[in-house]
Each structure stands twice: as structure tokens, then as C-alpha cells.
Amino acid sequence: MKRAEPIWVLGTMSGTSLDGVDAALLKTDGERIVEFGRHGYRSYLEPERAAIRAALGRWPGEEGVARAAAAVELAHTVVMSRLAGAADLAGFHGQTLAHEPEGRGTHQAGDGSVLADALGLPVAWDFRTADVRLGGQGAPLAPFFHFACARWIGADAPLAFLNLGGVGNLTWLDPRLPSPDLPGACLAFDTGPANAPIDDLVFRRRGLSRDEGGALAAQGQVDEDIVSRFLAHPYFFRMPPKSLDRDAFSGLSETVADLSDADAAVTLTAAAAVSAHRGARHFPAPVARILVTGGGRHNPVLMAMLQTAFDVPVDPVEAVGLNGDMLEAQAFAYLAARVRRGLPTSCPGTTGVRAAIGGGTISRPKA
Numbered sequence: 238m239k240r241a242e243p244i245w246v247l248g249t250m251s252g253t254s255l256d257g258v259d260a261a262l263l264k265t266d267g268e269r270i271v272e273f274g275r276h277g278y279r280s281y282l283e284p285e286r287a288a289i290r291a292a293l294g295r296w297p298g299e300e301g302v303a304r305a306a307a308a309v310e311l312a313h314t315v316v317m318s319r320l321a322g323a324a325d326l327a328g329f330h331g332q333t334l335a336h337e338p339e340g341r342g343t344h345q346a347g348d349g350s351v352l353a354d355a356l357g358l359p360v361a362w363d364f365r366t367a368d369v370r371l372g373g374q375g376a377p378l379a380p381f382f383h384f385a386c387a388r389w390i391g392a393d394a395p396l397a398f399l400n401l402g403g404v405g406n407l408t409w410l411d412p413r414l415p416s417p418d419l420p421g422a423c424l425a426f427d428t429g430p431a432n433a434p435i436d437d438l439v440f441r442r443r444g445l446s447r448d449e450g451g452a453l454a455a456q457g458q459v460d461e462d463i464v465s466r467f468l469a470h471p472y473f474f475r476m477p478p479k480s481l482d483r484d485a486f487s488g489l490s491e492t493v494a495d496l497s498d499a500d501a502a503v504t505l506t507a508a509a510a511v512s513a514h515r516g517a518r519h520f521p522a523p524v525a526r527i528l529v530t531g532g533g534r535h536n537p538v539l540m541a542m543l544q545t546a547f548d549v550p551v552d553p554v555e556a557v558g559l560n561g562d563m564l565e566a567q568a569f570a571y572l573a574a575r576v577r578r579g580l581p582t583s584c585p586g587t588t589g590v591r592a593a594i595g596g597g598t599i600s601r602p603k604a
Contacts, residue, residue: 240268247261248568255281256280256281257281263567265570274320288305288308289305289309293483294482295344306348313329329352329361348362356602360573371591373591373594381423395523397526407428408423409423409524410424426479429515430509431509432531432536434489451536457498457502490505511542514543532562540553577599580595
């Protein structure tokens with residue numbers, strides 16, 4: 238394929254932790270990373286977060302969904318408008334409310350056409366639906382960008398990216414291959430709950446959005462029996478690719494209900510760490526290192542648990558010059574460029590889809 242001219246793309250991500258919206262500019266041709274650009278963040282206001290929380294698990298047309306979508310669109314418009322003038326295209330993921338790839342499908346709140354009109358910019362969105370329709374899990378979708386990042390940092394051996402958002406996911410990749418959709422280039426899957434149960438716990442008990450710096454977990458003692466029972470969940474015995482909804486392990490929160498705040502927080506933190514370590518059993522080949530992105534890398538208790546569990550270096554992605562706070566927003570900028578070119582955005586190794594497929598649709602602003 239003839240090499241395309243790189244363009245500036247504005248990507249966004251609002252994850253399952255419900256903290257807010259990341260937006261980042263990336264110069265790319267949809268295959269290689271040319272340059273990282275400016276970025277921004279807009280926290281959800283508490284009424285917006287409450288509207289989204291109330292709609293979790295619901296589908297289009299159900300009560301509260303339109304209100305949640307309006308909150309998502311407004312928050313995205315605010316942060317994207319600060320950067321849109323430098324972009325030729327935008328990538329909009331939306332806010333996941335429900336995800337049942339083997340059931341009702343997948344539902345991300347927010348309409349890309351609304352953003353296209355508001356920003357005066359073409360917007361690629363609805364990245365997951367086509368993958369699910371063709372038998373894929375619809376997640377995770379960042380692996381192709383992880384592959385591009387591995388090549389950007391000059392990696393010459395297999396490595397893994399561990400994303401610790403609301404849900405954890407791993408990408409194993411071999412950057413020696415020329416393209417991420419080739420057999421043996423990528424394997425990706427959700428590992429289990431990560432920040433979501435911890436965030437929910439401290440919100441319920443202390444009215445906080447997160448266990449800042451792992452301060453609460455650092456005061457507690459892990460309940461090993463709860464962690465052992467957690468690892469007996471059938472999900473850990475399924476082969477990848479596989480994916481999770483934010484609340485797929487909702488029963489985990491119930492198991493710590495009788496623990497103190499600190500013991501509950503550290504037990505949920507341990508669950509996130511052991512599920513990531515259990516996921517590494519599926520790697521096709523050993524990795525030289527694990528690079529950690531997402532909010533969980535800011536939790537020193539969780540990072541220490543991971544380093545103890547793995548026998549290779551476990552480092553935040555900043556160690557190789559990447560921005561872990563913006564990596565997923567940059568990923569959807571990268572995927573938007575691939576949608577524009579008609580390139581695959583997922584493949585059997587990343588989502589279990591039957592064949593490499595290009596997801597997403599592009600909405601253009603009304604004249």
C-alpha cells in the first residue's frame with residue numbers, strides 16, 4: 238500500500254473509571270507515529286458523573302441514557318474545542334455504559350455526529366459495533382496503537398502493555414513483525430477488574446473519586462482468602478481473546494463489605510494485581526518488560542504488587558517516553574486515522590473477531 242501523508246488527529250477517551258475526558262493530538266498516517274502533540278483533560282462535573290453512573294448497564298432508549306449521552310457530548314465538546322483547530326480529523330470513543338459482546342452487543346453513549354457539528358471537524362466514532370457483529374469481543378481496541386508505540390520506542394523483542402483503567406487489559410506484541418494484524422503480532426484481552434472496584438469502594442465509603450496514591454490501601458492487610466476465591470472465577474479459565482464489562486465482577490465488592498476501609502482497599506488492589514499476573518499465563522512467548530499505562534500506574538501499592546508478581550521489569554510507560562495519562566486518547570486518534578484509510582482496527586488476536594476488520598464510521602459536519 239502506498240504510504241499516506243500523515244495528518245493531525247484529535248483523539249479522546251473517557252474510561253470506565255468515570256473520572257473525565259482525555260483528549261490528545263497525534264500526527265500519524267494510521268500506521269506509524271510521526272509526532273505527539275498537545276493534550277488536555279476535562280473532569281466530569283459531579284452532576285454529569287451522577288447521570289452517567291445512573292445509566293451504567295443500560296441500553297439505547299432506556300431511562301437515563303439520553304441524559305448520560307448529553308453529559309458525555311458536552312464534556313467532550315468542551316475539551317475537544319480547545320484542540321480541534323489543530324486537527325484534520327477526530328476520534329471519539331464515547332462512554333461505555335454496557336458491554337455484552339456475547340449478548341446484546343456494546344453500547345457507548347454519545348453521538349459522533351453531534352460532535353462533528355459542534356467542532357466543525359470530521360469525527361470517527363462507533364469503533365466497537367462492527368467488531369462485535371462479526372463475532373469479536375469489541376475490546377480491547379488499543380493494541381494496534383500499542384504495536385505502533387513499541388515500534389516508535391525501537392523495541393526489538395516481545396513486550397507487554399498493561400492498561401490499568403476501570404478494567405485491566407494486557408497487550409502482548411512482537412514488534413519485529415511489520416503489521417499488527419498479522420498472525421503472531423498481537424494478543425490482547427481484559428485481565429479482570431482494576432481501578433473500578435477500588436474507586437467504587439472509596440466513593441461509597443468516603444465520598445472520594447479514587448484511593449489517591451494508594452494511601453488507603455497502604456494502611457491495610459490483604460484478605461488472602463477473598464483473593465483466592467476471586468481467582469476461582471470462571472473468567473480466569475477462559476482462553477483469550479476475552480473482554481469484560483465494568484461491572485462483570487460486581488460480586489467482588491460484596492466480598493469485602495465486612496472489611497475495614499483499608500483492608501477492603503488493599504484486598505481489591507491485590508485482586509487487580511493477581512488478575513494481571515494470571516493473564517500473563519496466556520502470553521505466546523516471554524516478554525522482556527511490562528509497560529504500565531492507565532490510572533493504576535499512579536498507585537504505588539498496586540505497582541509494588543505487580544513488580545513482586547512478575548519476574549521482568551514492570552515500569553510506567555513514562556520510562557520509555559510515552560504519556561500514560563493520554564495513551565488511550567492517542568490510541569483513538571490513531572484508530573481514527575486507520576478508519577479514514579480503511580485499515581483494520583482489530584483482528585482475531587486482539588478481539589477474537591473472525592478476520593481483521595476496520596471498525597468505526599465517520600460523521601462529517603453539516604454544511
